[in-house]
Amino acid sequence: MVGYELGEQGWQAEIAWPDRLTAIVLSGSTGDPETEDRDRAFGAAGWHARTARDWSADDIAELIERTNGSAHG
């Protein structure tokens, strides 16, 4: 899903797989409290949310796989 909004505060992810609680978020400027709050909000809701640079293609594939696996197993 492109352009996901989390909760009442509308914390944004660029791309999200809500059923797998996995998301790619934009990198903000370091020390920006908005970015910190966003990451905390996603974390608190049980998401794996990282910036595109922090995810590798393998990471994502593996994460989705694992989340899938545990959901079914």
Next chain:
Amino acid sequence: MNTEATLRIMDRAHKEMGALPRAEQGTVYEFMNRFRANPRDPMLYLQVTATDVRTARIDGTYRALLLPVGPRDYLLVAVKHRDEVADTLARYDFQVNPVTGGIEVIDVRPVPVSTGGQPPIFAAFTDAQLLALGVAEPLLAQIRAVSGESELLALTATAPQLTADVLVALADGTPYQEVLEQITEPVRAEAPVDPHDLTAAVNNPATQVFSDDEALQAVLGETFEQWQVFLHPTQRKLAEKPTTGPTRVGGGPGTGKTIVALHRVAHLVRRLPPGKDKPILLTTFNRNLAADLRTRLIALGGQELTARVDIVNIDKLASRVVSEAKAGTGKRIIDDNKVVGLWQTFLLETGEKDWDADFLCAEWTQIILGQVLNSRADYFRARRPNRGRSLTRGERDQVWQLTERFVNWLDGQGVWTWRQVAERAARLEMDRAARAATAAEESSGSLLRHRYRHVVVDEAQDLSAAHWKMLRAMVPAVPDDMFLAGDTHQRIYDNHVTLGSLGINIRGRSSRLTLSYRTTRQILAAALEIMSGEVYDDLDGGEENLAGYRSLLRGERPTFRGAATWAQEQDLIADQVKAWGSPADGSIAVCVPTRELAAQVTVRLEREGMAVIEIGPDGPKTGGGVHVGTMHRFKGLEYQRMIIAGVSDGLVPRQMIGQFQLTDPKRYERERQRDRSLLFVAATRARDELAVFWHGTPSSFLTTRLTQQ
């Protein structure tokens, strides 16, 4: 040889002076001048008493009681009739409070012994516990004897401020830890306290004194009120504390947020380098409130100080910025409440059926204009807090295109909205800030700077997002840049903002005042009951409550009465005004939910031969008469006695918001909360007495605890 001395006046001596006849007040003033010139002047008969206190002669009748706090440094602690001096000296004790570091004058007269046989109120606390909260030690014996509310209030009326605050909170059942955190900690001295160092103590902000001659002169002016000189120590700390960035002060009605904001402004002006410019902005929601701020700042700091401050309401500030830049010339500004109607017309004309006018209007004003989003890409990146419905990227694209067309459509008609003006002003100021930053980096010696050095905002809860963006850009992000006073419980316009998303970071710099100076405990209890069960925000995405909100004043229980019909309710109103003696001095007001009801109440009271003044958008037209107005008009006002009428089901909250209950539950919640706030604001305008009436079924905001008392 220099004979001059310093003389400062303690707040309680100031109160005693205020109670003297006017001629005597002048005599006290002359006495002080003489004393400052030479305390050894034989005409003053300065005498040392058995305690540390000195007495001096003011005139044939009055004596001054003075405490020496250093060489040639005195504190005026009391002004007494000569017959009372001996008694006063025997009864008064002085100490440096080990918690606050301030000097306290303590009246240790015995409390009248209770006859009710009730158990002592403070039996559950040890002496050590009470002292740790900052209670004055010499009063412990009296505190132990208190067993009823009237004894408690008799004691707190003369006790030092912190002692009174702590005792009332404990008596109200506030948990010990909360009292410690909310009342004691905010006034705790920053450095360790030496109880024997009077010189340090007198310079401690917790000692409420003034020495300024201007302030002294003002004491003699009739309009001058206590608040203008003395702040509660908690308030003074907030007003004078250096901050590292944007700071917010919250607190219930009557807790002195505006007073703190005004003292903050005065404090900032006194630190400015000399000049003729106005580097400080003091702004608020509407014109009426801005005019009031100006009057009060002049009363507090004088004309010269006020001349360094730009005092203007927020929309006027925005339109000034826009017209300076020659933007929007020839366009007519339309009222924000007409914008939804325009969206409806636009959607009808364009045949667009996928989107709802209310939703688009709110999205446009709150997010796109509110966050000053210039491009589609900016809009895609924007966070949309509190919008109820989430949007995907594709949906955002559609909304963006529709708003672009809507703006062109408005433009074609030669109109724009106040929100657009605010957004344009914000953009202009953001450009200016960016250019100023570049110029500073190149150190090109350019004169281009931010518009202001400090920004102080009152009624912050009612400003919209674009206003905040504009204000943020008007002042560089440096220490002491922004100071915001406001209470979300009193928000009566639909401007929910999250300051963090607007570049204003108040985290860790937010505090709350809890002691009401306006209204009685009885009225506060009713007002808090009205607010029960509602959750309010802290302007930054979190929650805020009214915990600890309290008063030291006591009065009649508010009246709650229903009538069968509106006609009968109007009889109740007329009877109540008569029962209060129909004073025509502007001390009574009647507040109703709608303009129609206000007009009918006016007619009804005029038929009784009363002078009625309607409260317009700029406040009451004249001071006298019985004031009548809708709830919105009461923001910022206060009355000795208030009637709130028409608090019926279907009127409060407004019937029309029911339509959102199913279609847009978030909006329903917001609208309902806003109506609740209106009633809360109205109820807390009353200083001494409050009567609440309804016809038919009472409003759902009036709990059975209120209606069936």
